[in-house]
Every structure is written in C-alpha cells, then in structure tokens.
Amino acid sequence: MQYIDRLQVRKRINFRLRLNSILKYVFLGATLSGLVVLAILLIRTVSQGFAWIDWNFITGHLSMDPEKAGIMGAILGTFWLMLVVVFFTLFLGMGAAIYLELYAKKGRIHSLIQTNIANLAGVPSIVYGILGLTVFVRLMDFGSTVLAGGLTLSLLVLPIVIVSSQEALRAVPQTLGEASYGLGASKWQTIKSIILPTALPSILTGSILALSRAIGETAPLVVLGIPALLIPFPGGFMDRFTALPMQIYYWTLDAALVEEYANLAAASIIILLLMLFILNSIAIYIRNKFQHRF
Amino acid sequence: MTTKNVSVNTANLSTKQLMNEKKSAASIKNVFEKMVPAVLFLFAAVSVLTTIAILYTLITEAIHFFQRVSFTEFFTSTNLKPLSQNPSFGLLPLLSGTLLSTIIAMVVAGPIGLMAAIYLSEYASDRVRKLLKPMLELLAGIPTIVYGFFAFTFVTPLLRSIWPEIELTNILSPGLVMGIMIIPMVASLSEDAMNSVPNTMREGAYGLGATKLETAIKVVIPAAISGIVASFVLAISRAIGETMIVTIASGSTKNFSFDVTESMQTMTAYIVEVSSGDAAAGTTVYYSIYAVALTLFTMTFLMNLLAKKIARRFREEY
Amino acid sequence: MAVQTQLYAVPAIEKKESKNKNEVEKESIFETKSLNLWYGETQALKNIDLKIPEKSITAIIGPSGCGKSTFIKTLNRMVELIPSVQTKGDIHYKGSNILSKDYSAEALRTDVGMVFQKPNPFPKSIYDNVAYGPRIHGIKKKSILDDIVEKSLKDAFIWDEVKDRLKENAFGLSGGQQQRLCIARCLAIEPEVILMDEPTSALDPISTTKVEELIQSLKKQYSIVIVTHNMQQAARISDQTAFFLNGEVVEFGKTDELFTEPKDSRTMDYINGRFG
Amino acid sequence: MAVQTQLYAVPAIEKKESKNKNEVEKESIFETKSLNLWYGETQALKNIDLKIPEKSITAIIGPSGCGKSTFIKTLNRMVELIPSVQTKGDIHYKGSNILSKDYSAEALRTDVGMVFQKPNPFPKSIYDNVAYGPRIHGIKKKSILDDIVEKSLKDAFIWDEVKDRLKENAFGLSGGQQQRLCIARCLAIEPEVILMDEPTSALDPISTTKVEELIQSLKKQYSIVIVTHNMQQAARISDQTAFFLNGEVVEFGKTDELFTEPKDSRTMDYINGRFG
Amino acid sequence: ACGSDSEEESDAEEVDTSGSSDEESATNEDIEGSVVVDGSGTVYPLMALLAENYMTNEQQGVSVEVGRAGTSAGFEKFLIEDGTDFNDASRQIKPEEQEKADELNIEVKELKVALDGLTIVTHPENDWATELTEQQVIDIFLADGGIETWSDVNADWPEEKIQTYGPNENHGTYEFFYEEIMGEQDLRDDVNLQQEYSQLVNLISEDKNGIGFFGFGYYDNNKDQVQAVSIDFGDGPVEPSLDTIDENGDYAGFTRPVFTYLNMNHAKEKPQVLDYAIYVMNTVNDVAGEAGFAPIPDEEAEQLKSELEELK
Numbered sequence A: 001m002q003y004i005d006r007l008q009v010r011k012r013i014n015f016r017l018r019l020n021s022i023l024k025y026v027f028l029g030a031t032l033s034g035l036v037v038l039a040i041l042l043i044r045t046v047s048q049g050f051a052w053i054d055w056n057f058i059t060g061h062l063s064m065d066p067e068k069a070g071i072m073g074a075i076l077g078t079f080w081l082m083l084v085v086v087f088f089t090l091f092l093g094m095g096a097a098i099y100l101e102l103y104a105k106k107g108r109i110h111s112l113i114q115t116n117i118a119n120l121a122g123v124p125s126i127v128y129g130i131l132g133l134t135v136f137v138r139l140m141d142f143g144s145t146v147l148a149g150g151l152t153l154s155l156l157v158l159p160i161v162i163v164s165s166q167e168a169l170r171a172v173p174q175t176l177g178e179a180s181y182g183l184g185a186s187k188w189q190t191i192k193s194i195i196l197p198t199a200l201p202s203i204l205t206g207s208i209l210a211l212s213r214a215i216g217e218t219a220p221l222v223v224l225g226i227p228a229l230l231i232p233f234p235g236g237f238m239d240r241f242t243a244l245p246m247q248i249y250y251w252t253l254d255a256a257l258v259e260e261y262a263n264l265a266a267a268s269i270i271i272l273l274l275m276l277f278i279l280n281s282i283a284i285y286i287r288n289k290f291q292h293r294f
Numbered sequence B: 001m002t003t004k005n006v007s008v009n010t011a012n013l014s015t016k017q018l019m020n021e022k023k024s025a026a027s028i029k030n031v032f033e034k035m036v037p038a039v040l041f042l043f044a045a046v047s048v049l050t051t052i053a054i055l056y057t058l059i060t061e062a063i064h065f066f067q068r069v070s071f072t073e074f075f076t077s078t079n080l081k082p083l084s085q086n087p088s089f090g091l092l093p094l095l096s097g098t099l100l101s102t103i104i105a106m107v108v109a110g111p112i113g114l115m116a117a118i119y120l121s122e123y124a125s126d127r128v129r130k131l132l133k134p135m136l137e138l139l140a141g142i143p144t145i146v147y148g149f150f151a152f153t154f155v156t157p158l159l160r161s162i163w164p165e166i167e168l169t170n171i172l173s174p175g176l177v178m179g180i181m182i183i184p185m186v187a188s189l190s191e192d193a194m195n196s197v198p199n200t201m202r203e204g205a206y207g208l209g210a211t212k213l214e215t216a217i218k219v220v221i222p223a224a225i226s227g228i229v230a231s232f233v234l235a236i237s238r239a240i241g242e243t244m245i246v247t248i249a250s251g252s253t254k255n256f257s258f259d260v261t262e263s264m265q266t267m268t269a270y271i272v273e274v275s276s277g278d279a280a281a282g283t284t285v286y287y288s289i290y291a292v293a294l295t296l297f298t299m300t301f302l303m304n305l306l307a308k309k310i311a312r313r314f315r316e317e318y
Numbered sequence C, D: 001m002a003v004q005t006q007l008y009a010v011p012a013i014e015k016k017e018s019k020n021k022n023e024v025e026k027e028s029i030f031e032t033k034s035l036n037l038w039y040g041e042t043q044a045l046k047n048i049d050l051k052i053p054e055k056s057i058t059a060i061i062g063p064s065g066c067g068k069s070t071f072i073k074t075l076n077r078m079v080e081l082i083p084s085v086q087t088k089g090d091i092h093y094k095g096s097n098i099l100s101k102d103y104s105a106e107a108l109r110t111d112v113g114m115v116f117q118k119p120n121p122f123p124k125s126i127y128d129n130v131a132y133g134p135r136i137h138g139i140k141k142k143s144i145l146d147d148i149v150e151k152s153l154k155d156a157f158i159w160d161e162v163k164d165r166l167k168e169n170a171f172g173l174s175g176g177q178q179q180r181l182c183i184a185r186c187l188a189i190e191p192e193v194i195l196m197d198e199p200t201s202a203l204d205p206i207s208t209t210k211v212e213e214l215i216q217s218l219k220k221q222y223s224i225v226i227v228t229h230n231m232q233q234a235a236r237i238s239d240q241t242a243f244f245l246n247g248e249v250v251e252f253g254k255t256d257e258l259f260t261e262p263k264d265s266r267t268m269d270y271i272n273g274r275f276g
Numbered sequence E: 001a002c003g004s005d006s007e008e009e010s011d012a013e014e015v016d017t018s019g020s021s022d023e024e025s026a027t028n029e030d031i032e033g034s035v036v037v038d039g040s041g042t043v044y045p046l047m048a049l050l051a052e053n054y055m056t057n058e059q060q061g062v063s064v065e066v067g068r069a070g071t072s073a074g075f076e077k078f079l080i081e082d083g084t085d086f087n088d089a090s091r092q093i094k095p096e097e098q099e100k101a102d103e104l105n106i107e108v109k110e111l112k113v114a115l116d117g118l119t120i121v122t123h124p125e126n127d128w129a130t131e132l133t134e135q136q137v138i139d140i141f142l143a144d145g146g147i148e149t150w151s152d153v154n155a156d157w158p159e160e161k162i163q164t165y166g167p168n169e170n171h172g173t174y175e176f177f178y179e180e181i182m183g184e185q186d187l188r189d190d191v192n193l194q195q196e197y198s199q200l201v202n203l204i205s206e207d208k209n210g211i212g213f214f215g216f217g218y219y220d221n222n223k224d225q226v227q228a229v230s231i232d233f234g235d236g237p238v239e240p241s242l243d244t245i246d247e248n249g250d251y252a253g254f255t256r257p258v259f260t261y262l263n264m265n266h267a268k269e270k271p272q273v274l275d276y277a278i279y280v281m282n283t284v285n286d287v288a289g290e291a292g293f294a295p296i297p298d299e300e301a302e303q304l305k306s307e308l309e310e311l312k
C-alpha cells in the first residue's frame, strides 16, 4: 500500500525549497543584524568624537574646560592598571592552570576547584567591585589606588586566564612531555622547558584577550570610588588614578552640565576602542606567528 | 659497563660530569620538585579564596542588614525608599527592573543568536563562518560603558522618535542594547553545541529528502538542545549581572512596574547608585547593597550551576 | 592459495544455487556514464560506467579509500554536501540525469533512501524517528502516520521488539536495533532504491545476520546498493558485485562469477586477501 | 601457506647467516619477573618473565592492543605517568629492581632512552633538541654541548643533512629526519638501553630503511628493544623476538628460529597473518 | 567653557585674580604634595574649578583631586584616620558627624564657599506657571497638599495632571528641600526622584506638565531646556539669578549656603592643604558664578581667609 503520494511530494518540495532559501536569508540577516548595530555604534561614536581628538586631547591633563581637557591621565591610569593585572593574572593564572592540568589528581578537590572557577567567571563584575572595596580599599587599606583597582580587576579576569591557559596546556601534545621524561627530565624540568614554552603563545593570546576585558570594565571601578577630577598623571602603583572607562562614565553623566562632555566621552571611547583593537591585533599576531601546529 | 668504550674523550668527560652533578644536586632538586606543586596549588587556591572572600564579605555585611530589615520585607515589599524619612527596603522594584531588562535582552539575543548559530553552523561555508564568527564576537568585546553611552545617546532618542511616550530613561533601550551585546554569547555557544552534533545525524535527515531548514530545526536543534539551553542560561546570567548599560540608560527610579517605557532600576544599578552616592558606612542603606549583591550573586551562581549541569548532560549524550 | 580462496568462495557457491533458479535479466535503475568526481584537487572517482539493475542487490567492494562511499553518496547527491566536491559525467536515474541542476536533490533523496555505516537515529522517540520522513513530506494525520510507522517497523523486522516502547528514545536501543530502525526510517518514505554504506560493520555477528536477512527480504520491493568491506557478506547476499580500486571500477559482474572466476588479476588478488 | 611463511622467513634467513658469525651468549640487561600491570581494572600485562640481553636488538611483536607499548614503557617507568596504572612484580635493570620506590625514575630514564612511534621533536632548534638532555642534566658549557650535539647527530646518521641548519626549528625537517633527530636526542644522554616503539611506522620506505640501518649500527654500543607491528622488520633487524598476545608472552626466542620454526601454534598463526 | 555671558566675564576675572594671587603667594616657597577633596556632587563643579585653577596658576607641584561621592559618603571618608583633607557639603555637618570628629580628635573647620539657589523649573512651553508663591510650591510637592492638576493650583490653568521631579534622597539638595522648604513634611509619593541631574533636566525638558527642583547651576547650564519659575516670598515674584540668590536678598527663602569642611589637623601638618584652603577662600567669590553659584559676602570670605592665615 502506498501511503506517500509522489505527486504531492513533488509539489511540496518546491514550497519546502523556497521556505528553506527564504529562511536562509532570514538567518543571514540575523547574523548580520548584530554587525549592523556594531557599525552604527562605531560610526556614531567616531563622527561624534573624532573631531575632538587632537594632540592636546591625547596628551593633555584633565580639565573642567572641555576645550582644554586631555585624556592622558586616564590612559596612563588604564596602563598602570593593566600592568598590575598582567603581573598577577599571568602568574596566578598560569600557575593555577599548571597545577590543575599537570599536577592535580583528578578527584573531588580538582573538580571542586574547576567548578568554582567556572562559577567565578560568571559572577557579575559589580560584585567584584564590592569585594575590592571591602578587601583591598578598606581592609588592606590600599585606598582607591592603582594597586587596589588592579587587584580587583585581576580577580575579575583570573578565571578567564586560568581556563584559557588550561586549554593551551591541554593542547600541547602528550608526546612532547613523554620525550622529555624519556630523557630523564623531572616533571618540573619538563614543564618549565618543554610544555610551558610550547603553550606560551596560546596562554599569552588568552591572557591578552582577558586583559582587553579588564580594560573596559567600569562597574568595579565605580564602586571603588575613583576621583572625578584628578589632574596629575598617575606614576606608580600606590597612586590614585582615573581610567578611561571611568572618564567616559563621568563625562556621560556630566553632559547635562556641559554639553561638550558628551563629545569628550565619544572621543575617549574611540581611544578605548583603539587600545582594544591594538591588544586584539597583538593577540591574533601572536597566535598566528608563534603557535605550532601539531 | 661503567665506561662507554667507544665514546670520544669529551663525551666521556661529560658523562662523568653529568653523573656527578646529578648526585650533588639531587637532594636540592628533590625538595624543589616537591615544592613546586605546593606553590602552584596555592595559586589555584586563590580562586577558591576569592569565592570564600566574596561570600564572607557579602554575608557578614548582609547580616547587619537583615538585623534591621526583615527577610519578609526585603523579599516581598514593593517599596524601595532607602533614604526617605520612613525608609523601606523592598527588593521587588529592583527585581522587576532586573527581570524586565533581562527578558528584553533575551527576546533580542535569544532568537537572533539562535538564528545566527543556525546560519553559521548549517548554512555558512567554512570561509564565511571563519569571517563572520570573529566579527560577531567583536560585539562581545566592546566595553559595556560604550554600550551604555550608545543606549543613552542613540537608541533612546531613536525609540522616542518612534514612540514618544517613552521616558528619557527607560528599561527598554538598555534591554535592547544588552540583547545586542549578548548575541555573540548565544550564537557562539549554540553554534558550538550544534557543531558537536555528529554529521551522521544530519546525513540521516538529508538522506530522507529533508532540506537544510528541516534538518536544522527538526534534527540538529533538538539534538543540541541542552547545549543551546545552557547558552541561554549563561546569557541570562550575564544579563542579570550587567551593570553599566542599565546604570547609564535606565535611570534610578525604584519602580515596581512592568512597563518598559518607564525608568526603573536594576539590582546592579542600585549597587552603583548607593555605593557612589551618599550612603554612610554603617547605615542600613549602606548594608543594603550587600543584601542586594548577595541576592545577585546567588541568582547568577545558580544560573551558572544550572548551565553547567545542562551542558554536562549534553556532553554525555555524545 | 586454494585454501584461502575457498574461505570466501564457499558461501558464494552455496548461494549461487539458490539464486540461479529465479534469475532474470533486470532493467537498470541507475546508469552512470563517465562519472568523475574530485575532492578539491584529488580525483576520487574515475570514469565510472555502471548499470545498476533494479529490484536486486548490488554490492560494491574494494580496499579502503577506493571510492566506495563516494560512489554511493553520489547516487543520491549526498556528496554535494561537501563543499569542495566537483563532478563530471551523468547519472541516469529512471531515465533522467540526476546530476543536472534542475533535478532537486531533495526529491531524489525521497526516492533514493540511504542507510549509513554507523546507526544514526535521531535523538527522538522511536516513533518520531520513523515518522520524520513522512512528516517532512507533508503527512500530518496521526492515523496515517501510525500506519506508516507500524508497516515500516514491521518491514524492517523490528516491530515486535519495539512496539511497546514506541515513545521511548531511540538511543535506548541496541546497535543492531538502531540500524534496523534506521532502515525502517528509510522505508517509511517508500523509496525506490536503498543505498547502504557498510550497514553492518558496526554490528555484532547476531545483529549482522538479522540485518542481512532483512536486506535479502527487501530486495523484492527495492533496488539495493550495498557497500561492504566484508567479502563474505558481498558473496552471501548480493546478486552482482562491483570491485573498485583507486576510484575505478575494475570489474563488475554477477557475484558468483566474480568471486569464483574473476576476470581481472587485481580482483583475484583482492578477494584472496593480497591487499586491502 | 608455505608461500606465505617464506614471505617473512626469507630476510630472516638471509640475516641469520651474517648474524651467526659473531653470536655469543650475552648477559641480560633487563630481567622481568612475574610482571603484571593493570590500567585501572583491566590487566594489560600478565606474568611477564623476560630476559633481555644487552648489546643486541630485541623485537616485540604482537597484534594491536596486546601490550607491546605498555611493556616497553614499563622498562623506563614511563607507564607511571598514567595515573590509573598499577604494577606488580619486579624488573631488574643491571641487577637492581627499578620498580622499587627508591629507584629514581629520572635516573633510570637517563640510562634507558626512548624513541617513539611518531617523531616528536621539541618545538625548538635542531641544536636545542639534541642539547636538551645534557642540559637538564646540568651540562652548561657551550663547547661540551657542541661536541655532544655533533657526535650524537653523527651517530644518528643525520649530521650531514642538518649541520648547516642547526639553529633552525626541528619542525622544518622531514618525518624521517625528525625520527633520526629524536634518536640523536636520545643518544646525547648516552643511555645504555634504547627503547623504540614502532619507530618507523610513521615513515616512508626510504626513511624506514635509513632508520633500520641506524638501529643496526647502534647495537654495537647500546641494548635495543624495539616494538614493531611489521614482522618483516622484526625478522630483518632483530636478534631475538618476543611475541605478545593479550598481555602475555607467548613465545620468546632467537628471531630466526621464531620466524621459521615457531613453537607455539598461535605464533605460527600470527606470523602467517591469520589474525592481527 | 560654556559660552554664557556671565561666565565669560568671570573668566576674565579669573585670569585677573590668578595674576594677583601669584604675587601674593610669591612669598611662598614652591610647595609639593597632594590635597584630597571629596564630598558633595552639587559643590563638585565649583571645587573642581578651583582645584584646576590652583594647579595651573598657583602651585604646579601640588596635586588636588576632587571626588564626588556625595556629602555623607564624603564625611565617611573625611572622618577617619588619614582621611580626606576637605569634604564638600551641600548641607551643614550633622551632630553625629561632629561627634565622630571629636572622638577621632579631628578638628573640623567649616568653610562656607558659596550660595546656591534652589531653583524650581518647568518645561519651556509652560506659559502659565511662570510665577508661584512659596506656599504653592510646597503644596504641589506635599503628600496631602490636595493638588493633582494645574487647575488645582490656579483655576485658570490647564486641567492637566502635574508631574513632580527632584533629585533623590542621596542628595543634600533633597535634604534642604525637605527640611528647609517643606518643613519636614512628607513629600508626595509620586515625585520622580533621580540620582543624576542630567536625567532630571532631560525628564523635565520632555514633560510639559513637569515641575522640579535642583541647584541653580544645573538650571544655569540648561536654560535652553528648562525654564525657572519666579518665586513669590511675599514681596512679589523673584527670579533666581546670581544677583538675587543671597542669604539676605530677595531669593533668600530658597537660598542655602554650601560648604567645604577642612581637616585642621591636616592643615597644620601639611602646608599644601593650608595653602589650598587659603587659595579657595581667596578666589572662590571670583569663580562661583562660573560654576553656577552666587558668591558669599566678601567680608565673610575675608574673615575665613584671615582665620586660616593665622595658622601659618
């Protein structure tokens, strides 16, 4: 007995094919829609802020006068923050990853730490801000310094660095380690001179990407209480500071007071995005240039 | 046996040296070898310490809060007037703000992200995927403060030109922008899930005369469903915790309402407001941010656990 | 040498007797004409000219990488799903060239079903697996679907084993059951041809026997093309066999003849286990 | 059958003649006593009792999964790197039991080098690859390292090919060169024993020949244990052969005897290609 | 700067004063160090301006940073060991805060720096409620003032619902409104209270029936978006302006002083803190207008300045 009518099937196929191709473009449209918004965002920001970027704006000190205001203090603040973040996350992240991937026994404690790291990656950044305020600013009495801000951001991105470093270590072929052990190398020697150098490009790539996340973080800094007007440039870890996203935030808020502040905010956004762009380019460069294919 | 008869002189020397140094350095080396994992364990423990520190700070300070404000009031009152003469500390206004912004974001990011994932994993050629996916992921790399600025200075005015009743600060605009921001999260993770559906399953459907669409909708998505759900849950958790976009664009009205045109505050924005505002340490208002933060932490923590559980079940299927 | 040849030839000979009785010249359902296929730069099929007769079992044998899978995936244009693939030549299915642009691959695949090496049920209920094909072809009515599912499962010799658990997930079945379910799924769209790519290679001996019996029974209604690396299987169940080597058809002919008196020395070497 | 046996036996016989000339009873460098090994619950080695003579080539053959790799990785305790592994029994290396806790695995591995199936150079320069071993053992002086590198590369028959590009990355070498580099890297620490796990299985025939020649030349100075799935290779190059099956040693003896007159029927079946 | 006339004037003045103060402080050695100011967001623009001027014109070696945590949070940072040097406040120090200072042996000096006129603003197209009596303002914001629509205030006005706005309780401005103007009577429930002044300005500029209050500076900078209501304190309507805002002037009813509080211990230990305090009192009246504040009487400024100079 025939249940399926070939003629019907033929007729339906045309409809089904048309539906398929229409939806293909709908799906493509959805994929592109995000990019369209991104384009609008960039175009708007650039058209609003680009005219305000000049040498004085980039190198100058902060000022209440929008014509005079410069962003160098915030750039330097961001830079100092990054130094702290790089220092702590690279060491802690790499160390933790090495422990978890290469030393830890795969048992309860291991999976507890692993779950914990995954969860930390999902904790809202504002909560890290509160942690930083309570622990670094108040308890350890660092005040609203680069160090306190940097440590807060370090904790924030540490889970990301650990996870990506773990992936990098996992990608090192086991045969390399075996070759080293086979020559009588100890575990640490093998890790130090074979596994780590091989994984390093990926680790760096992951860390730079985490760093670019840290650069843009605003909420934790808001909680830490960063001064709104700080004219001198920060020169060290114990200095008080302002950072690019903070300046964007303040200028956005104060646009009601002085309209041009909105343009300064846009100009600062351009600089921030530029820094992110450079960081990401470096990451991609390292990945393409130094990563081995096995 | 002790000497290698054929070896050249220098190599002979090196062997001796080799042996000697090994012996002399052995004990120091051994101690060092044992120390390394201990030190590295401490590094790994930092992450655990962080969690403990977060919990400890939030809980100890939140206890102060709950000594003054009852659980019932906090979780059931629709009134939040932290600084008024008769203060009240109901969480519900913040919860409604958080809920609304999250729902709006997911209404945007869910379908668009899923459609993008379908396109990338089922339709796009390798080259197109390799081009589009990183571009899409750029969206996730833009700092949220930039999105906040964008929502406030562009999206809101745009919405108001279409729909004049919308308030200058409203929950709709940051919700939409937040949705755009998390598209790549949904798209990327869902695409990963769909990609890990074995090709044989697709072939099964194609072999029955199914189109790509039918294969994607009826075979691939059901097969990848737990991975997709996990990506949604993670995206929701992200939306709940998002701060700057709502701080800038949704205002600070503590409004228990579900009207998206209104200004309202989320839990995160409340924390920003109070901690950058006038709250003096030791006051109930000051402690309230810890209670709110603890609620926020618990919510996102549960979401993340849930996502992980779902994702793990997904991985076990293949 | 003689010993080894016998190893494979025995079942073939046994079978020959039963087969010869009702042998008739059959019309061909597929006809390939100088079919060539490239994966990017590498050519996987070279000038294939084959006539595949209807309502019988055609086996494709050959060493790994010789193009067996590629060939049968060309017959339902499944090979097109790989982006780098390029084809030249014709494949006539019931008279029309299926490689032409106008011919809808979806329509072709509705007529030409396929069963794969590894059982690949959908992660759905047993019922939904079988009903999937009819549903996409527009059959919505529960009663008709019920009938189709039951008939297909019966035809695939699996109805008795699953009739009480139709709503359960197909992943719960054993490998052999899954493979028969996949065959049932294929039968549900009532194809003319069934292509099978090493359908028993992932199965245990008992399941293999069951599937082989099933295949034998299907040949009354369907034209079957089966790829196998198991020469005994080819000898046991097929009516004609094509021997592929490096993308070429070295020899094609009646199964019993090919296994007992191969015309090409490479065929002889292969069935005697010299390589592959 | 006779034909097939000869296929393997011929080179072995050829070789036998040259070998018989300088044959002496050699002392054993390794001696395993009821060696048992488990991966978690599954036992991979069962009561292995073997005496491996020094300064000669011992081949280990057997079908896939029979425990060949496991066995030689036990000889330098590399198998310990897998967490679930448990061993019972003794392995005596030059008289002392290397499986005892006191015996340092690092010291053992300095005496017992290893070459792997897939060439696995470090992602460093050719020079640094060879110098790696000496360096970790504390040799820092450039001039000594230079000497060691040169000698090792010469001993591994690869010096001429790489002497002008010592600073280049080892990944730029061909597969065969990489494998000889790995052997050179192993020679640089002047081991007593060299373990090789299918060292030529990833190589083309020409590279294979070169590596085989190299192995032959090394046996003057080193005791060599080589795992191979290629019986002709075992017959060609080894002095004695152990046939493993399911984690047991079925037969162990002089290579020419084992290949021409196997005592165990399973050995015979295996070398005649009945399974594996 | 923002381009309004009054500011250009004060700009010119500022250049002038900085020249003269240069001469004055020429006797001073160049000093170094940092001065930390935090506190009121209302006073922030004024203090930020002073700080910037001080660092560009007076003492390049001294770094003055100005935060805007808010009056109370500012006191929190001020009244601790090694706290901030100054705390800006849009209200007077509270007894609790003073007690805490005493406990810590922190000698606190109140410096009145300027006057702010609380300004009632409406939508620019609101052509009816351009003048209100003090009582009408109170009634409009009062919890049970019985006013829902404009016609409830004045029968001739439109019968449309009034929407009220103001800064939230975080702000000293709210406290002043509640305590001094409303006489601590509860505000109505539906006042739209906002944290950010920018939001307030925008909200009112969009709401035809909106009425709100905030400091004069925010009105001054947004005259194109909102209009100020003239207030009748009994002697006829008075428009808020830098001239009328005065503790004894016509707009006195809605005028409040703003302060910065100085940690005297710091002033005695750190020359830069004292120097900066003197600078503030010396020049604040010249720049107050630029930041949207009315100056305090010159005698008061002189008096405070000389009190500070005694410490030298």
Ligand SMILES: Nc1ncnc2c1ncn2[C@@H]1O[C@H](COP(=O)(O)OP(=O)(O)OP(=O)(O)O)[C@@H](O)[C@H]1O
Residues within 6 Å of the ligand: C039, C042, C044, C062, C063, C064, C065, C066, C067, C068, C069, C070, C071, C082, C229
């Ligand atoms: N997707 C692909 N891309 C490129 N080359 C391919 C692809 N699939 C198959 N090939 C190549 O085409 C040739 C034929 O492959 P095919 O899978 O048809 O062989 P087969 O006879 O089915 O082998 P097996 O018995 O191992 O299944 C092989 O050389 C293979 O490497």
Ligand SMILES: Nc1ncnc2c1ncn2[C@@H]1O[C@H](COP(=O)(O)OP(=O)(O)OP(=O)(O)O)[C@@H](O)[C@H]1O
Residues within 6 Å of the ligand: D039, D042, D044, D062, D063, D064, D065, D066, D067, D068, D069, D070, D071, D082, D229
């Ligand atoms: N890491 C491991 N964990 C668990 N079981 C293992 C592991 N490695 C090997 N085995 C098991 O131990 C047995 C012996 O494995 P081994 O690798 O020694 O075999 P082999 O003779 O070297 O095979 P081949 O020729 O395929 O290399 C096999 O059954 C294998 O499955």
Ligand SMILES: [Mg+2]
Residues within 6 Å of the ligand: C068, C069, C070
């Ligand atoms: Mg195949």
Ligand SMILES: [Mg+2]
Residues within 6 Å of the ligand: D068, D069, D070, D197
């Ligand atoms: Mg092996």
Ligand SMILES: O=P([O-])([O-])[O-]
Residues within 6 Å of the ligand: B278, E040, E041, E042, E043, E070, E071, E072, E089, E090, E170, E171, E172, E173, E174
């Ligand atoms: O000056 P305030 O920010 O406290 O109003």
